[in-house]
Amino acid sequence: MAGLIKPLNSVYDQFRRLPGLGNKSALRLAYHIIDMPEEDVRRLAETLLQAKRNIRFCRECFNLTDSDECEICRDEKRDHSMICVVEQPQDAMAMERSRGYTGVYHVLHGCLSPLDGIGPEELRIKELLSRLGSGDVKEVILATNSNVEGEATAAYLAQLLKHQPVVVSRIARGLPMGGDLEYADEVTLAKALENRTRITG
Incomplete structure (x- = not known):
């Protein structure tokens, strides 16, 4: 940004890359970081690095976890015969906040978007089909977003699962x-x- 000294501009550029942050918010955060005590900045940087190193995908549902399986997949009280398919880990968290869902999840890590080069191969669809192979799953709930891409993804999955021995439903x-x-x-x-x-x- 014009008028910013180079080190501050570098911080600003990094914040500008984050989704949901406009130019003003990125600039405000950049100034805030510079005003913070060095120890706080170091703690923030170390926290981000530790999170990046320790967080991985659950081997079962591909939600975020710090172990091989997430807490939800490990929970024997959850209904493992019901899988709710969501686009992103934050969507699973939103469902959890509702406190109305007791099954497990499958995170696709995106949605179909041909214009962005995202096809079925870029999503965790093969892994979903693999989970259905055990025969333990009775229902798959499609909870993709209610936009063009989310609806297209739900329609594609519904077609794909049509011949599977499971009930396929879509959130209202x-x-x-x-x-x-x-x-x-x-x-x-x-x-x-x-x-x-x-x-x-």
Whole structure:
């Protein structure tokens, strides 16, 4: 950025690479790092390096873990006959916060996006099919995002799993709790109608 001394500009450039950070936020963080005591900066850098070195993919579901298997896959109280397929580890965390799901997960690490060069081979789809080979899985819940890529991924997986001896379901989409109809977009309203439930005879 024009006007920044080179070392500060380097910090700014690194923050700018992070998703969800605009130029102003990246600049604010860069100044904040420079204002921090050196010991705090060293601790932050060491924490990031340790996390990068110690975090790996669960050998079963490909969620993030610091051991061979994640806590969810190791938990015998979870329903291992039900697999919820999500795009990213943070999606599994969001499902966990709902406290309404007791099965296990499978993390694809992306979604189908031909324009970005992401096809089935770039996702953990072969590993999902391998998990179904044991015969223990009864249901696969497709919980990819409700956007063009997420819907395409769910449709592809549904077609792929059609001949598997499992129930394939898709999470419902619609209006969020507390949402006003006037602020909802057409797709959300259409999905809310599509996924309506009967409340009387």
